[in-house]
Every structure is written in C-alpha cells, then in structure tokens.
Amino acid sequence: MxxxxxxxxxxxxxxxxxxxxxxxxxxxxxxxxxxxxxxxxxxxxxxxxxxxxxxxxxxxxxxxxxxxxxxxxxxxxxxxxxxxxxxxxxxxxxxxxxxxxxxxxxxxxxxxPITPPGLAPSTRVMYFRTLDDAVKLRASISSSMRIGILGAGFIGSEIASSLVGQVSDVVLFDASPTPMAQALGTHLAKKLSDLHRKMGVKTCFGEPIGVVETDAGSTLIANGSSKSYELDLLVVGVGxxxxxxxxxxxxxxxxxxxxxxxxxxxxxxxxxxxxxxxxxxxxxxxxxxxxxxxxxxxxxxxxxxxxxxxxxxNAEQVVHELPFAWTEQHGHLIQTIGVRTEGSEEEVITKDAQTVVYFHDGLRLTGAALFDGSEHLPEIKSRITNSLE
Missing domain, CATH: 3.50.50.60 (FAD/NAD(P)-binding domain)
Incomplete structure (x- = not known):
C-alpha cells in the first residue's frame, strides 16, 4: 500500500x-x-x-x-x-x-488492569491505570490513612514511593519474593526492596495474600501467611x-x-x-x-x-531502538536498556552510589539495568548493540 x-x-x-x-x-x-x-x-x-x-x-x-x-x-x-x-x-x-x-x-x-482472582469489589479497593484513577487517589489520601498496594512492579513501586510520608502506613504486597527481578535482575531487585523498607514502606513479599472486608465495611484486612494488615484502601496494580x-x-x-x-x-x-x-x-x-x-x-x-x-x-527509514525503560523511586533513577533474557548471568559493577548490572546470555550482552548511573547509558547501549549484531 x-x-x-x-x-x-x-x-x-x-x-x-x-x-x-x-x-x-x-x-x-x-x-x-x-x-x-x-x-x-x-x-x-x-x-x-x-x-x-x-x-x-x-x-x-x-x-x-x-x-x-x-x-x-x-x-x-x-x-x-x-x-x-x-x-x-x-x-x-x-x-x-x-x-x-x-x-x-x-x-x-x-x-x-488485571483483576486478581478472588478479590471482591469494594469501595475500598481501587485500580490504578488512568488519569482519573490518579486524581481520585490523590484526592482521597490523608495523613492518617493506611494504604496497601497489591503488586510491586514498576507502577506499584512508584505509587509506594510517592505515598510514603504522606499517609500513616504504606504496605507493598507481591507474590514474588524479589519483585521486579525479571526486569532488573536479582541484585537490583533486592536493592530496591531494601530501599523501600529503608524509606518506611512495609513490604510483604513472597506470600499469598487474601483480602477481606470488615463487617462494617470500614477497613480491609490483608492476610499474608505470616502477618495481617489493617488497611483503609487497597490499590491494585498487578499488571x-x-x-x-x-x-x-x-x-x-x-x-x-x-x-x-x-x-x-x-x-x-x-x-x-x-x-x-x-x-x-x-x-x-x-x-x-x-x-x-x-x-x-x-x-x-x-x-x-x-x-x-x-x-x-515512506518518508524516513524505519529505525529499531533497543528497549528502554526508566522509573523514579525514593529519589533514585533506575533505568533498563535492552532485554534480560531467561537464565541470563548478572555482572554487577558498583562504584560509589551507582550500580550497573549487565545481563549476559552466553557470549552476548543482551541488556543492562542502572541504578543512578545514567551517564553510562550511551556507552552501554553501544556495547549491547554491537554484541547483538
């Protein structure tokens, strides 16, 4: 055509x-x-x-x-x-x-948004995807609120980072023991989990979560296998x-x-x-x-x-860029370039407060994740591109 x-x-x-x-x-x-x-x-x-x-x-x-x-x-x-x-x-x-x-x-x-199986509709459960969702959540928060976030991926982690300090409690739930490991690798995923806890976010990772509403409908009870949490609101961001x-x-x-x-x-x-x-x-x-x-x-x-x-x-040639993503959490910039393949080996380079994790699939460098290391991005992008040719 x-x-x-x-x-x-x-x-x-x-x-x-x-x-x-x-x-x-x-x-x-x-x-x-x-x-x-x-x-x-x-x-x-x-x-x-x-x-x-x-x-x-x-x-x-x-x-x-x-x-x-x-x-x-x-x-x-x-x-x-x-x-x-x-x-x-x-x-x-x-x-x-x-x-x-x-x-x-x-x-x-x-x-x-994906609705988790078994999670009943409630006025105290909301999903986060649209501008209206964000405006509604912002308008509803108060310093005394206890907010749970179901899903510790990019969006859930950013919500936790934004809300901590504005409300009484922020609890971040995820079924994986190391959320975001698929994107960031195990090392940076653990570093981010530790950062959440250091900044005051409570975490409940690697446990199945059941959510029930009290008879009065005034609170939610999020039950992990080892602990229960009383919440005023649950924000769902499981994908x-x-x-x-x-x-x-x-x-x-x-x-x-x-x-x-x-x-x-x-x-x-x-x-x-x-x-x-x-x-x-x-x-x-x-x-x-x-x-x-x-x-x-x-x-x-x-x-x-x-x-x-x-x-x-047909005005310009199609150009294929490497996949790139970024997130800001607790004042830190985290970036990914390329792809972390299944079973890839991690090479961790740490200097001062910066961390770069390279993902190797055999002899190929397929991707990398950076923690406050954005100045290294152009060089890393070039290395990945050359490795994939």
Whole structure:
C-alpha cells in the first residue's frame, strides 16, 4: 500500500502511542484524513507522571496533557469506544453508532488492569491505570490513612514511593519474593526492596495474600501467611492485559503469549500492510533479538508510533531502538536498556552510589539495568548493540 492510496487513516486509542502516530503522520507529510478516537473524555496524556507527580501533588492534570492536542490537524473524537471491526470491508464500528471506514487502521487501545482472582469489589479497593484513577487517589489520601498496594512492579513501586510520608502506613504486597527481578535482575531487585523498607514502606513479599472486608465495611484486612494488615484502601496494580477483545475472535490477527497483537518490525499485523498495532497492545518483532517483544513502556510506544508513520509515509527509514525503560523511586533513577533474557548471568559493577548490572546470555550482552548511573547509558547501549549484531 502506498500513501497515495490512503485517503483515511483511523487510529483506535487516544493513548500516547495513538496520539504520536497521528502527529508523526502529519509531520512526515501524510495528506489524507486522520481520525483518532479515544475511550476516555480527557485529551491524550502521558502516563508516567500519574504515579509520581500527580500523586505527590507537584503537578496538575492539565500539565500531563500531550502538547499540541487541540491544534493538531486531525479529527480527535473523545469518549468514543471501538466496539468491533469488519476487517474485510475495512470498517470500525463505534459506541456512538458511527461506522468509520478506513484505508489504514492503527490499533493503539493499550491495556486494561488485571483483576486478581478472588478479590471482591469494594469501595475500598481501587485500580490504578488512568488519569482519573490518579486524581481520585490523590484526592482521597490523608495523613492518617493506611494504604496497601497489591503488586510491586514498576507502577506499584512508584505509587509506594510517592505515598510514603504522606499517609500513616504504606504496605507493598507481591507474590514474588524479589519483585521486579525479571526486569532488573536479582541484585537490583533486592536493592530496591531494601530501599523501600529503608524509606518506611512495609513490604510483604513472597506470600499469598487474601483480602477481606470488615463487617462494617470500614477497613480491609490483608492476610499474608505470616502477618495481617489493617488497611483503609487497597490499590491494585498487578499488571495489565492488552485490550484486544473488541477486535473479536474471528479478526484473523495473531496474538502472542501475553495476549498482545503480533506485529512485524514495521508494526504490521496483516500481510497487506493495512492494519498496524502500537503501544501496550502490540508485540513487535525485534531485529536485534530475532523474536517478538511485548514492551509496556513510554519509549517503546513513542518509537513504534514513529516507525508506523515512517512506514506509511515512506518518508524516513524505519529505525529499531533497543528497549528502554526508566522509573523514579525514593529519589533514585533506575533505568533498563535492552532485554534480560531467561537464565541470563548478572555482572554487577558498583562504584560509589551507582550500580550497573549487565545481563549476559552466553557470549552476548543482551541488556543492562542502572541504578543512578545514567551517564553510562550511551556507552552501554553501544556495547549491547554491537554484541547483538
């Protein structure tokens, strides 16, 4: 398919990836109509500040909106959900009963929070994913509150870091004895767990957790195998699931092990190059690692959006960056570059307050994790790239 044959590009999902896809298409000279639809009523926004600046009260929700949203030359339809798709006739059906025909479709519907089995609905249990979730949590906290966080991954750990000191108790729960080891390696995961406890976060790791509500509904009881915790609120952040249900089981698109849409190295999810996927809903083929990778981080969403726009417009060459992620916790910057493969060996380098962990898979250097070592990132990125060639 050539750009001249695309009169309308529909983008489903006004996420970071969806918004950047629209903006990059225009920047690279796409002349056709662009329709961007989003389920939320907010303008497209960034997610990283939600678990940090919004919860700390250091920024407003208006400051997290993506720049240029109002002025961009494309149609932005908010509060609209895609309900199904007719792939053969190239039509998206929506909640406002409008049939959107398209010549190219970009799926950017992101992901939805996973509900832990056995966790009953309660006014004292909330999930953390959207801007509304962050604003609601910020408005509800008080210095006397006891807050539990279920899930000690990137988001759960950031929430704990942001809330400690603002409330009476912060308890971080995770079924793994070393949360975040899959991303950071065992050494840095243990270092981060120790940091949580040092900064006043109570941790309950490696234990099954049961949650019950008191008869009066005034508190929750989180029961570990060794201790129970009384909580005023439980924030759930155990992970997300790619939002693909609206496509239907007969769409013909392939899903990976994580439930994400399998895309090639240009983001295509079909052979014709009509349908694309970007962001948390997508698992792109990586020429570096010779397999599909499902990366749920800011930089990947931005890079994928840019590469889809490059492919559609044929204005620039597609460029494949190494996976990159970062998190700020308790005043420290933690970054990952590349991929930690299953069973990789860790090489730990510590100097002063900085730590760098290299991940080796045989003779290949596949990735690294850095604790307050950002100045080493360019050199490490180059080493990983050369090792993978």
């Amino acid at each position: 050539t750009q001249s044959s695309i009169e309308r590009c529909v983008i489903v999902g006004a996420s970071l990836a969806g918004f950047r896809s629209a903006r990059e298409l225009r920047r690279l000279g796409f002349k056709g109509e662009i329709v961007l639809i989003g389920e939320e009523h907010h303008h497209p926004y960034q997610r990283p500040p939600l678990s940090k600046q919004i919860l700390k009260g250091t920024t407003s929700k208006e400051r997290v909106y993506l720049r240029g949203t109002v002025e961009e030359p494309f149609s932005l339809r908010l509060g609209v959900t895609a309900t199904s798709i007719d792939q053969n006739n190239r039509v998206v059906f929506t909640s406002d009963h409008e049939d959107l025909s398209y010549d190219a479709l970009i799926v950017a519907t992101g992901a939805t 997300v699931r790619p939002a693909t249900n609206w496509l239907g089981q007969d769409s013909g698109f392939q899903l990976g092990r994580e439930g994400a849409l399998l895309a090639d190295s240009c983001g295509r999810i079909d052979e014709e190059g009509v349908h694309f996927a970007v962001g948390d809903v997508a698992s792109w083929y990586s020429p570096h690692y010779k397999k599909n990778l499902h990366i749920e981080h800011f930089e990947s969403a931005v890079n994928q959006a840019l590469n889809v726009a490059r492919y559609i417009t």
